[in-house]
Amino acid sequence: MAETTAGRTSEDRGVVVALEGVGVRRHTNGQTILSEVDWTVRAGEHWALLGANGAGKTTLLKLLGALMHPTTGGVEVLGCRLGRVDVRELRTRIGHVSSAQAVPKDVDARTVVLTGHSGTVQPLWRTYDDEVRGRAEALLAELGVKELAHRPYAVCSGGQRARILIARALMPAPPLLLLDEPFNALDLPSREDLVEAMQRLAESRPDLATVTVTHHLEELFPAVGHALLLREGRILAGGPVGGVLTAPWMTACFGRPVRVVRHDGRWAAYSGSLTGERADIGAEATS
Template sequence: MAGQTAGSPENERETAVLRLQDVTVRRLTTDQLILDGIDWTVLPGEHWALLGANGAGKTTVLRLLGALMHPTTGTVEVLGSRLGRVDVRELRARIGHVTSAQRVPPELTAHTVVLTGHSGTVQPLWRTYDDEVRLRAHDLLTELGVKELADRPYGVCSGGQRARVLIARALMADPALLLLDEPFNALDLPSREDLVEAMHHLADSRPRLATVTVTHHLEELSPAVSHALLLREGRVLSRGAVDGVLTDALLTACFGRDITVMRRDGRWSAYSGLRGHGR
């Protein structure tokens, strides 16, 4: 529109990948307030960490972002579509969603698992995969650094390998939004670092891709993570650029105990009960 400038409210509304306004969620059976007055905007190319103690509402937020549920009040817009005014099945097909709880038949090869991302199914639909789709699946395995797993059964892959295969699967639809629900769960140190490196590469190779990562550990954040949102008891405690959010005072308030945060070479770490500086 004429007269708009980059960063203006009008421009932000047009380009936002996610936009939550005064979002409240109540549990139907008990009327318990799960989320209270959530306002949040995510723009293309931003990489967000979603942090908070257990029970803070992170899972509920991620379900809203993935079009898996509707808010009780307020508005949720995902990829330009407002929940309640869009076919959520079509919207979900445009969102990449990665979780360690993803149901995957263990006998499927890694390449086949990635192929199922094209059809959005658990089991492969072979007639929908032409040569171009099959090649894309191989290319994504290569991009995630696991091309050697193409013919290996998913069930015998390590936790870190499975995480990267699932990310490749999520990218088959070429999403503008990638949601990662504790992708580092139960990974050992080498596997964690492989996945951090993969996420950093994705940020470099896909400048318009927006990501939201739910994690409990700052050490799992890629240097590409640009923003963070802290939830406490269903409310936004803080949100914005990581340098202003991942601080001793805010993490202490978020988790309810003394936290010291350090950053070195773009990587974050947090400790409880320690005092000092390391930024």
């Protein structure tokens, strides 16, 4: 029996993303980036996407965001098959968060969130009625940054910007939210604020599916119930976190001994002689 969410098994919930036999090759030199990827994400599931640099995480996230097409295989996002749909319309239904995405830097936080409604870099003021403006303010409150509504985005901290960008991505009420290393360069308090914000989001939106690319297990919020490990463009392991985020699989994924610890729904991973014990194959995560 699959894990349950809001009283339903994962099989009962709608498919948000479906990849079958997906491969991606670089056109310039024929290099294989992804190979034979099969993956299904359902409504209400929260996935962690992990792997060493160059494993194919960014390419996989681009496929989910309808930002590129596969070389082989099929990709369906929100019921639309890439290659048979206007990707510009599809992208408006997908929330995408990246610290590198283009947003206006010379406006306040509320304006940045408003641009998520129009899907533009610069604000289109005539498209923002009272309902839209109210929704932007409600999202800032939901992400715990309501007090930043009129603060210039340029002077907000990294953690504050991350939550503002998530609020922006949620403006069109997308069924799928993609987070590309949202914790990048955050200090510990900012990281924990973002973890708590994501947990609240998962609890208040039971049908929202998320995929978070990260290098650190400490950044996973407790609602993350599934994980996908990539190694050299192939899926090494995927499924419920209890069977994937283990010392053996993490060791195989990153190519060095890894110790995995779980406590009160939070994760941590360690490697090297300073951990105090070697993450031998056969070791299990601590509950």
